[in-house]
């Protein structure tokens with residue numbers, strides 16, 4: 001269904017940009033470390049509104065007409081890539097998709113030249129995933145387009161962090177005072193870092209739990225509690241986010257065997273029975289069934305894994321939309 005009169009359907013929108021309590025002033029979306037609690041809340045509220053509109057049948061919003069979104073994925077992706085693509089289409093933008101396979105990277109073209117050439121096709125919003133921490137920020141300093149970080153190595157995955165926050169907020173309303181456990185491969189996880197920044201800014205207490213080899217040294221300096229005993233913390237937590245073992249980023253053996261990891265840190269029915277009755281189980285995906293969690297937990301009543309994916313679409317629409325509106329505002333174009 002086409003929805004041409006979005007502003008009239010959502011009159012409060014202009015408050016965000018004109019006279020409202022929060023003003024969006026970010027050109028790029030590079031990490032939750034760089035956003036205030038108010039800015040995080042603003043994106044989440046915008047995502048909630050997009051989700052509400054989609055549920056009401058407004059699946060095509062004419063908000064990014066004529067805008068070109070570049071999706072540059074230098075690493076594999078299923079959820080982030082497809083949802084950014086669909087988010088752009090739902091906002092009526094055109095999209096350009098890039099992946100290394102079959103590209104001129106194989107002829108020696110650089111990362112920056114690749115991005116500059118794609119930008120020259122009229123891209124004003126550039127979504128970037130790269131294995132190197134800081135790659136999106138590097139681009140943001142060298143191109144005119146707004147850059148949205150879709151995951152940079154072990155650094156941050158801000159839209160994943162936002163969709164996790166949105167999903168937890170849906171369950172609990174407010175995250176102030178809630179306790180959230182991030183379990184697993186904290187050392188290699190960009191999702192862990194974005195969750196830690198975002199959850200703490202919204203007032204939650206964060207416990208990171210895993211084998212000592214998979215917890216970065218001095219992570220306590222980020223303000224989190226550290227545990228190596230999942231059974232001990234389970235009864236205390238409201239949410240458990242089960243992070244994937246990132247075998248592709250590990251250069252050594254961080255635990256003796258998969259079976260041993262699953263035995264000590266995998267979520268299963270017996271452990272779930274010791275948790276709070278309304279505990280929420282999250283996993284950013286992809287999941288290794290039988291490693292981070294058993295299939296009965298992944299598909300069970302406490303799991304919100306597919307709700308996370310659904311919220312990812314709304315969050316990415318919100319990110320694209322807010323950055324585009326900021327560009328318009330900077331160019332002196334108002335609606």
Ligand code: CP
Nearest residue numbers: 077078079080284285
């Ligand atoms: N959670 C996540 O980033 O999934 P993808 O790697 O499939 O995008």
